[in-house]
Amino acid sequence: MNITLNIWRQIDSQDKGKFVEYKLDNVSSEMTFLEMLDSLNDKLIREGKDPIAYDSDCREGICGMCGLYINGRPNGPQKGVTTCQLSMSVFKDGEKIIVEPWRSKAFPVIKDLIVDRTAFDKLIQAGGFISVNTGAAPEANAIPIKKEKAERAFDAGICIGCGTCVATCKNASAMLFVSAKVSQFALLPQGQVEAKERVQKMIKAMDELGFGNCTNTGACEAECPKEISLSNIAHLNREFYKAKVK
Amino acid sequence: MVTLNSKIPEGPLADKWNNHKASVRLVSPANKKKLDIIVVGAGAAGASAAASLAELGYNVKVFVYQDSSRRAHSIASQGGINATKNYKNDADSDYRLFYDMIKGGDFRAREANVYRLAEVSNNTIDQFVAQGVPFAREYSGYLANRSFGGVQVSRTFYAQGQTGQQCTLAAYQALMRQIKAGKAQMFSRRFLLDLIVINGKARGIIVRNLVSGEIERHSAHAVVFATGGFGTVYYLSTLAINSNGSASMAAYRKGAFMANPSMAQIHPTCIPVLNDYQSKLTLMSESLRNDGRVWVPKEKNEKRHPNDIPEEERDYYLERRYPAFGNLVPRDVASRAAKERCDAGYGVGDTGLSVYLDFRDAIRNQGKDVIADKYGNLFDLYTKVTGINPYIEPMRIYPASHYTMGGLWVDYNLMTSIPGLYAIGEANFSDHGANRLGASSLLQCAGDGYFILPVTIGNYLADDIRTPRISTDEPEFEKAEKEAKEKLNRLLSINGHQTVTSFHKRLGHIMWQYSGMRRNEKGLQKALQLVDELKEEFWKDVKVPGEMNELNQELEKAFRVADFFDLAHLIITDALHRKESCGAHFREEYQTEDGEPLRNDKDFMYVAAWEYTGENSPPKLNKEELSFKYVKVTKRSYK
Numbered sequence: 107m108n109i110t111l112n113i114w115r116q117i118d119s120q121d122k123g124k125f126v127e128y129k130l131d132n133v134s135s136e137m138t139f140l141e142m143l144d145s146l147n148d149k150l151i152r153e154g155k156d157p158i159a160y161d162s163d164c165r166e167g168i169c170g171m172c173g174l175y176i177n178g179r180p181n182g183p184q185k186g187v188t189t190c191q192l193s194m195s196v197f198k199d200g201e202k203i204i205v206e207p208w209r210s211k212a213f214p215v216i217k218d219l220i221v222d223r224t225a226f227d228k229l230i231q232a233g234g235f236i237s238v239n240t241g242a243a244p245e246a247n248a249i250p251i252k253k254e255k256a257e258r259a260f261d262a263g264i265c266i267g268c269g270t271c272v273a274t275c276k277n278a279s280a281m282l283f284v285s286a287k288v289s290q291f292a293l294l295p296q297g298q299v300e301a302k303e304r305v306q307k308m309i310k311a312m313d314e315l316g317f318g319n320c321t322n323t324g325a326c327e328a329e330c331p332k333e334i335s336l337s338n339i340a341h342l343n344r345e346f347y348k349a350k351v352k
Numbered sequence: 353m354v355t356l357n358s359k360i361p362e363g364p365l366a367d368k369w370n371n372h373k374a375s376v377r378l379v380s381p382a383n384k385k386k387l388d389i390i391v392v393g394a395g396a397a398g399a400s401a402a403a404s405l406a407e408l409g410y411n412v413k414v415f416v417y418q419d420s421s422r423r424a425h426s427i428a429s430q431g432g433i434n435a436t437k438n439y440k441n442d443a444d445s446d447y448r449l450f451y452d453m454i455k456g457g458d459f460r461a462r463e464a465n466v467y468r469l470a471e472v473s474n475n476t477i478d479q480f481v482a483q484g485v486p487f488a489r490e491y492s493g494y495l496a497n498r499s500f501g502g503v504q505v506s507r508t509f510y511a512q513g514q515t516g517q518q519c520t521l522a523a524y525q526a527l528m529r530q531i532k533a534g535k536a537q538m539f540s541r542r543f544l545l546d547l548i549v550i551n552g553k554a555r556g557i558i559v560r561n562l563v564s565g566e567i568e569r570h571s572a573h574a575v576v577f578a579t580g581g582f583g584t585v586y587y588l589s590t591l592a593i594n595s596n597g598s599a600s601m602a603a604y605r606k607g608a609f610m611a612n613p614s615m616a617q618i619h620p621t622c623i624p625v626l627n628d629y630q631s632k633l634t635l636m637s638e639s640l641r642n643d644g645r646v647w648v649p650k651e652k653n654e655k656r657h658p659n660d661i662p663e664e665e666r667d668y669y670l671e672r673r674y675p676a677f678g679n680l681v682p683r684d685v686a687s688r689a690a691k692e693r694c695d696a697g698y699g700v701g702d703t704g705l706s707v708y709l710d711f712r713d714a715i716r717n718q719g720k721d722v723i724a725d726k727y728g729n730l731f732d733l734y735t736k737v738t739g740i741n742p743y744i745e746p747m748r749i750y751p752a753s754h755y756t757m758g759g760l761w762v763d764y765n766l767m768t769s770i771p772g773l774y775a776i777g778e779a780n781f782s783d784h785g786a787n788r789l790g791a792s793s794l795l796q797c798a799g800d801g802y803f804i805l806p807v808t809i810g811n812y813l814a815d816d817i818r819t820p821r822i823s824t825d826e827p828e829f830e831k832a833e834k835e836a837k838e839k840l841n842r843l844l845s846i847n848g849h850q851t852v853t854s855f856h857k858r859l860g861h862i863m864w865q866y867s868g869m870r871r872n873e874k875g876l877q878k879a880l881q882l883v884d885e886l887k888e889e890f891w892k893d894v895k896v897p898g899e900m901n902e903l904n905q906e907l908e909k910a911f912r913v914a915d916f917f918d919l920a921h922l923i924i925t926d927a928l929h930r931k932e933s934c935g936a937h938f939r940e941e942y943q944t945e946d947g948e949p950l951r952n953d954k955d956f957m958y959v960a961a962w963e964y965t966g967e968n969s970p971p972k973l974n975k976e977e978l979s980f981k982y983v984k985v986t987k988r989s990y991k
């Protein structure tokens with residue numbers, strides 16, 4: 107198929123940036139979206155033009171490095187996939203595709219489609235851990251944990267830190283990301299010891315880092331490639347409330 | 353030839369590590385504060401090491417090429433992590449894990465290291481559980497286990513098909529905690545260009561800031577490489593696309609020996625190559641072989657849908673050839689067997705380069721829910737890539753480059769042949785011999801990082817407590833920075849006609865063709881010549897756009913690929929010299945009548961540690977002889 111791409115180009119964080127149009131012929135529907143961009147870059151390099159900068163590493167939906175805004179939706183039109191898992195088969199011949207980086211104050215653009223997501227690391231630094239030094243752990247089976255609880259903790263723990271939730275939220279809130287970590291640990295006895303401090307510190311850091319407030323629009327859950335559940339936000343709110351009244 | 357001193361402690365196997373811990377010198381907490389350690393790489397190995405070292409009180413500086421250390425490729429590891437808890441009461445023990453790994457590695461790993469790994473395995477699981485890793489549990493609330501290839505006990509801990517993600521995040525979070533505490537510093541989006549050796553000791557690194565393009569100098573009292581595997585030398589692999597061998601090659605050029613570089617694991621269960629544009633292959637965890645049965649049709653050129661092929665017309669070739677282990681034979685065996693069937697014309701799919709992995713019987717016997725519970729997310733991943741639903745029809749799989757057993761040579765203390773330079777995790781060669789067993793890499797990474805390195809590095813640093821902070825104005829830094837800049841400028845100035853990726857693809861093709869699952873003298877000789885020619889062509893005709901002082905992904909790639917040529921040369925040299933078949937290294941000249949590998953213990957029971965002798969002169973072979981005192985060296989059989 108032949109497609110027309112409208113891609114955000116920005117030289118560096120200071121540049122204002124603009125869309126540039128590219129035509130790409132003979133795109134196979136078997137390609138992934140990033141392989142399509144690879145082939146566009148291949149063409150640009152051969153033509154002596156500056157290739158487009160975008161992030162990716164694992165290319166299997168687990169490292170969280172790759173997210174892009176495609177036709178107004180994070181990670182494109184397919185549900186439950188990261189950008190690297192998006193297949194070109196969802197696009198039609200002659201289609202116009204608009205490609206942008208995540209847009210959020212907390213994730214400034216570094217170049218073209220690459221953003222700086224270190225704010226997520228800072229959120230984890232604020233309290234997204236269990237304070238156990240190496241060597242201080244008890245025997246693993248000393249604390250039985252209900253299978254169902256462990257599974258819920260896992261479901262929250264599979265967040266890949268991609269930033270889709272922030273990018274899609276009209277308030278640029280990191281609530282889904284933070285709540286996933288807070289719930290994962292609040293569900294486990296090991297994590298409950300610090301539950302109160304954790305939720306308070308992470309919420310405070312979220313405000314300080316320039317993320318917006320959560321107004322429960324639910325856009326994050328709808329677009330999260332890992333389908334992290336909004337119920338984690340409800341769980342966080344309960345934890346936050348508990349921490350306040352105690 | 354240098355005699356390699358592996359510094360294995362005295363005493364019986366089961367006492368060595370305890371004896372060693374009791375005898376190492378210690379650094380007092382007050383002195384630890386004065387010592388700087390650089391850790392390059394922060395996957396399961398690097399993050400666990402960096403966090404533990406910071407907890408101890410050292411000043412730790414961490415370098416990764418991604419935007420966050422949470423994205424290291426350990427995050428992609430799927431099936432599980434081993435430990436000898438013996439929760440199943442199936443007679444597991446440290447000795448048995450040790451034995452399985454030594455045998456699985458085809459008697460080419462070091463006994464003392466492997467035993468130590470078994471000894472720290474239980475602490476590793478304890479640590480992860482305490483850090484909040486949501487491992488799978490039984491209804492009782494206690495931890496669940498499953499089996500992996502090459503073993504007959506059930507000792508693998510798992511979190512669905514995302515064990516590595518959960519373990520890596522646990523280590524990452526421990527590291528983030530230390531960063532907040534001010535004990536560790538993170539330098540992300542940095543790429544290692546060179547290692548600094550001053551008066552024979554590793555004292556720093558040169559990195560490129562991938563955002564600004566600036567070249568930076570960083571110094572420390574000791575340097576740790578935890579830079580992962582280099583299976584991407586084959587271009588297509590299950591690794592992250594930016595995985596590389598550049599750190600190892602930098603160390604090698606500065607005098608660290610490269611051990612068994614040709615020992616590369618080709619994993620049997622990956623989603624096959626689907627088209628020419630493909631940039632990456634996706635692994636389907638080995639744990640699937642617990643319940644999935646591998647087969648091909650008994651007839652060549654079978655055109656029927658797999659579900660329409662009756663039982664008696666299916667060849668369950670692993671069960672047929674290896675009745676004792678069946679579908680759970682080790683990876684090298686399963687990969688070669690798949691290739692054998694496909695080469696003989698029984699392969700399936702459009703290209704004939706794949707075999708079936710079938711869950712029909714497991715679903716029939718255990719129910720769909722049980723199978724979904726165990727493998728749900730792997731099945732989803734498969735469906736996402738291929739559009740095929742494995743609950744209804746078999747998966748198609750084929751082997752792909754996955755893991756490098758070979759790597760930087762290290763002694764028992766995990767120190768390379770350069771004093772003060774350590775290598776941990778997949779980057780070193782130490783524990784897996786000629787073939788790695790499933791779920792043992794995460795264990796090695798975390799064991800190295802949490803429990804082993806923090807002990808052994810102290811022993812070295814005890815000598816350094818009076819050494820003040822190393823200055824980055826030393827002439828060694830000056831020189832290395834200048835050389836790194838020259839290399840980058842040279843890449844930028846060629847301005848040829850071919851893209852970096854096109855060279856990488858061609859290199860991968862040569863490696864896969866001649867230095868992959870089956871190798872022979874003639875093919876390897878040819879490969880050596882082809883790689884050298886390709887390298888020459890690269891340095892004449894590659895086109896790298898852009899500038900040095902900017903974010904320039906093509907320049908990053910070019911630097912990695914330039915190193916891959918030299919690494920490939922070394923891999924082939926090693927494969928050529930090892931005139932035997934062992935583990936993943938299968939030389940067609942050395943096989944039994946029924947196609948099983950033929951080891952040559954008399955001449956090759958050693959670790960080949962290659963020494964750099966200059967840009968265009970052949971590497972020098974050093975040998976670390978292996979001796980097996982606690983296992984009987986036998987023919988490795990899974991029949």
Ligand SMILES: Cc1cc2nc3c(=O)[nH]c(=O)nc-3n(C[C@H](O)[C@H](O)[C@H](O)COP(=O)(O)OP(=O)(O)OC[C@H]3O[C@@H](n4cnc5c(N)ncnc54)[C@H](O)[C@@H]3O)c2cc1C
Binds near residue numbers: 398428544
């Ligand atoms: C798909 C897949 C599934 C797997 N499943 C399992 C499993 O179930 N069980 C198991 O035990 N093992 C498994 N493995 C193997 C295991 O995951 C890896 O061997 C292990 O995670 C390697 O960890 P590491 O810490 O050594 O390196 P990595 O996690 O690869 O980390 C490398 C680090 O080094 C940094 N780095 C690399 N090069 C440079 C450079 N030049 N400059 C700066 N920084 C650099 C990177 O930024 C990164 O932080 C799997 C592997 C793959 C690919």
Ligand code: SF4
Binds near residue numbers: 268269271329330331
């Ligand atoms: S919650 Fe979902 S969208 Fe947000 S970072 Fe995690 S995986 Fe990405």
Ligand code: FES
Binds near residue numbers: 172191
């Ligand atoms: S590249 Fe890792 S999630 Fe897309």
